[in-house]
Amino acid sequence: MGLWIEQRRGELRETRHPVSARVVEAGTVRWQVGEDVACFWRSGCKAFQLRTALAQLPSESLEWLSDADLAIGAASHSGQPEHLARVRRILRHFSVHARLLRCGAHLPIHLPSAHKLLGRRQKPTALHNNCSGKHTFMLAACRAQGWSTDYLPAAHPLQVLNLSTITELAGQSPGTAVDGCGVPTFHLPISAMARAYATLAAAMAGDGDALLGRIGRAMGAFPELTSGTGRLDLAVVRAATEPISVKIGAEGLFDIALPARRLGVVIKVHSGNSEALAVAVAAVMAEVAPGALGDWTPAEAVVLNVAGREVGERRAVWAAD
Secondary structure, three states: OEEEEEEEEOOEEEEEEEEEEEEEEOOEEEEEEOOOOEEEOHHHHHHHHHHHHHOOOOHHHHHHOOHHHHHHHOOOOOOOHHHHHHHHHHHHHOOOOHHHOOOOOOOOOOHHHHHHHHHOOOOOOHHHOOOHHHHHHHHHHHHHHOOOOOOOOOOOHHHHHHHHHHHHHHOOOOEEEEOOOOOEEEEEEHHHHHHHHHHHHHHHOOOOOHHHHHHHHHHHHOHHHHOOOOOHHHHHHHHOOOOOEEEEOOOOEEEEEEOOOOEEEEEEEOOOOHHHHHHHHHHHHHHHOOOOOOOOOOHHHEEEOOOOOEEEEEEEEEEOO
16 A cells, blocks of 8 residues: 655645555554655654663652653754753753753744844754753763763763663664764664554553653653644644654654554655645544544645645545555
């Protein structure tokens, strides 16, 4: 079976985006479309990287951390004020200075926040980086274990543990490269990613690793912290009619854990197109988890011109092999 997201302008097709997806339950692929494409997981694996970092912290720190703190630790946040405030709170608790963050600086993803920063003639800092929550917990883990705070190299003890965690959860050893924020990222088939998300779903339901389950539930409870205003992963969680945890990745990747169904779902738009990804998520979820997103239709299903006039559509096109 094949799936494409087709963009039409008026009555004519403008472009098509091929889609692959895998759904895993208890380690077994239950549904699939497209090839089992391998790609970089990027931000899609932040829940598991956070699990590794938290395991290095003393128990009293785990008791102090709120679910909102865990959500920002697994986030690709938008650099909004509430995101920065949450990261600063965690840095203060662990007595870590923001200058030690090695993720690099970029403007907030949230455009009003970016415009405000530029209007004040201020430069973005590492706090504005969408990965600053993850890097804060990496720093905290290094401090707790007495490791070097240069945690970026693949040979660093924390990154060695991350590789081990990913290998175990995915069921195979990944390829590695350097992510946008500087830490190692992992190259895997989407079926392996879905296997890990099925484990996350089971843990969220109380069947498996308690700490991983807490992370997944925190992500579902605070999507405004793991994501940001106007973004796809926030829209999906808000549309959900049952417990859910989702994480967007780079280049057209989307990861979903459905604890009530014990399912892990991973969707990849091969072109990396973000508008096509939103339509693909809606189409795949309607097939594999009917009712889980209610009657949600993504805004990206409509093609608008610059004046805001509807001039076309994006729709799912299914085809037999």
